[in-house]
Amino acid sequence: MEVKIETKERFHVVRLAxxxxxxxxxxxxGQKLTAFLEADVKSSGTPGNIVLNMTAVSAIDPxxxxxxxxxxxxxxxxxxxxxxxxxxxxxxxxxxxxxxxxLMNVTPTESEAWDIVQMEEIERELLDNEFSxx
Numbered sequence: 595m596e597v598k599i600e601t602k603e604r605f606h607v608v609r610l611a612x613x614x615x616x617x618x619x620x621x622x623x624g625q626k627l628t629a630f631l632e633a634d635v636k637s638s639g640t641p642g643n644i645v646l647n648m649t650a651v652s653a654i655d656p657x658x659x660x661x662x663x664x665x666x667x668x669x670x671x672x673x674x675x676x677x678x679x680x681x682x683x684x685x686x687x688x689x690x691x692x693x694x695x696x697l698m699n700v701t702p703t704e705s706e707a708w709d710i711v712q713m714e715e716i717e718r719e720l721l722d723n724e725f726s727x728x
Contacts, residue, residue: 595619597626605643605675605711606630607704615654615685620661627665631672643675643715645707654685659694666698675699675714679707 596611608627612619633640646662654662662678669676679701681689689695701707 595622604715605641605645607645607647609647610651612650613652615651615658617655617657617661620658624665631668643711644669645704645711646678647680647704648678648685649680651685652682654688656688656692659689659692663694663697673718675711677701677707677710679704
C-alpha cells in the first residue's frame with residue numbers, strides 16, 4: 595500500500611494512493627501510523643494528529659472500514675485527533691451501510707479536517723489548563 599505523508603504544524607496529512615481499501619491495508623496503515631501514537635508530542639515537537647485523505651480510494655470492504663474505525667479510536671484514546679476526509683460516494687455508501695460513518699470523524703474536505711484537528715487541539719489545551727489549575 596502506498597501512502598504519502600505531509601507534515602503540518604499540528605498534524606500529518608496521510609494520502610492513500612490506492613483505489614481499493616481492504617482490512618489488510620487498514621492493518622498496514624495502522625502499523626505505519628503507530629509511530630505517531632508512540633511519539634511524545636510535547637518533547638519531540640512532532641504532531642501526533644492525523645488527517646486521512648481518501649480521495650484516491652474508490653472502494654472499501656466492510657472489514658477495512660471497521661479497521662479504520664478502530665484505528666481512529668486508538669488515536670482518540672491517546673488524546674490525538676484522527677479525521678477522515680474526501681470520501682468518494684461508493685466508499686461513503688459502504689461505510690453508511692455498515693453504520694460506521696456515524697462513529698467516524700469525517701469531513702467533506704481536507705480544509706475542514708484541518709479545522710477539526712485545530713479545534714480539538716485547542717479543546718485539549720483548554721482542558722489541560724483547567725485541570726492543572728485546580
